[in-house]
Amino acid sequence: MSLRTSRMPQEPLRRRSLTDASVVAFGPLEPVALPVLAVPQRPGVPLTMWVRANAELVRERLHQHGAVLFRGFEEGADALRPVVEAVGGDGALAYQDGATPRSELGEGIYSSTEYPADQTIEMHNEACYSWSWPRVLGFACALPSETGGQTPLADSRKVLRRLPADLVARLERQGVRYVRNYTPGVGIPWQEALGCDESGLDAYAEQTRVRVERVADDHLRTEALRPAVARHPDTGEWVWFNQATSFHLSTIGDELAAELLGQVGSERVPKTSRAGDGSEFSRAELDAIRAAFAAESTAFDWQLGDVLVVDNLLASHGRAPFTGKRQIRVAMAAAANWEDVEARPALDGAQAGTTTHIKGERR
Known part of the structure; x- marks a missing residue:
């Protein structure tokens, strides 16, 4: 596939700087339709140097395409x-x-989510259940x-x-409302997930606007109330x-969900x-969301050396099942939190009548 780019007749492309737009x-x-493809028009274009010199142009493409x-x-x-x-x-x-x-592969670089290869990872925006996200x-x-x-x-x-x-x-x-229960031997230990020990729970709760509850000696629960819709x-x-x-x-499938419920309750x-408000989502509501994602999702086959940049607000992502030794690396930047964006419900509205969104508490 050939991609056209504008060229000035008086300055042939081969004479231009390798960081020229x-x-x-x-x-x-x-x-x-998604993502948009960016390819070099001559050998030896240094991707890192080119992006540093043309970061605003890349951001413009991200805002347009996601x-x-x-x-x-x-x-x-x-x-x-x-x-x-x-x-x-x-x-x-x-x-x-x-x-x-x-797994951390180096400073600021991680493995993609380590779920079994035969499972699908549903469409999502990274870390939007948290107070802060990339x-x-x-x-x-x-x-x-x-x-x-x-x-x-x-496209979100x-x-x-x-x-x-x-x-x-x-x-x-x-x-x-995002609910997490931490118990021994099930899922990620809370110390690893929250990044603190028992003495740091109150600070974590306050900083992240999460309600932390000590249900039992072997059971810690967190609840985070977040907006559902945001404005870029x-x-x-x-x-x-x-x-x-x-x-x-339900993301793990009906059979596995039933088995897990039978094991842990x-x-x-x-x-x-x-x-x-704490009510359960109906099957129809979950099906409608998944149908919207399915209708808008596009996928491409990875090639060795591909680098994909995603605007986390404008585009969701997932993962298809695979065979073989897949190695996709992940990095994140541009920290933001819910106070940085206009959202629905607005923060004041989400806080009304509850302390769980304002400040966590441990009991």
Whole structure:
């Protein structure tokens, strides 16, 4: 596939600097609409240096499309962290308040979520269940899988427009409540997930606006009430920005969910989501959200050295099942929190009548 880029006749492309904006061309990654593809127009274009010199241009493409795939650059996956930092405008972020297992591969670089290869990871926006989250995500392919293993993407603006109006209105009023239960031998230990020990629980609760409850000596529970819809601070567009489905118990499938409930009971399920008022989501509501994601999702096959940059507010992502030794690296930048964006429900509205969103408490 050839991509056209504007060239000035009086200055042939081969004479231009390797960091000139025109030596990288943007165009469609056929046959999918997302992400937009960026490829070098001459050998030896240094991806890291080019992105640093043209970070604003990359951000413009991100705001337009939601995700940019850099392909065909010699640096390959090694460019991940500096590219993400250049686009984000600050240093790479540590993976904190994690709800899924990852391995740290180097400072600021992590493995993609370490779920079994035969499982699907549902569409989600990174860490939006937390008080703070990255605005920019980066993925890099160090080893493509033999089959499958795509990282599907969906435009969060289009997902919001596709959802039933009554469902959107409900969650715009109530938000989404994320519930996590930490018990020995089930899921991630709370000390690892929360990044503190017993003496740090009160500070964690206050800093992250999470309610922390000591249910029993072997059982810690957290509840976080977050908005469901946010407004992108740069584009002004409203987006679907929550993990109502991917955090929900049903994400592991009916059979595994029933087995887990039988083993630990509903009060000790490692994680699940509810509507902000504490009520359970109906099957119809969960199905409607998943149908909207399915209708808007696109997927491409990873190639060795690919670097994908995603605006976390504008595009959700997931993972398809795969075979073989898949190695996708992840980096994050541009820390933000819920006070940095306009949201629905607004923070004041979400706080009304409850202390769980304002300040956690331990008992």
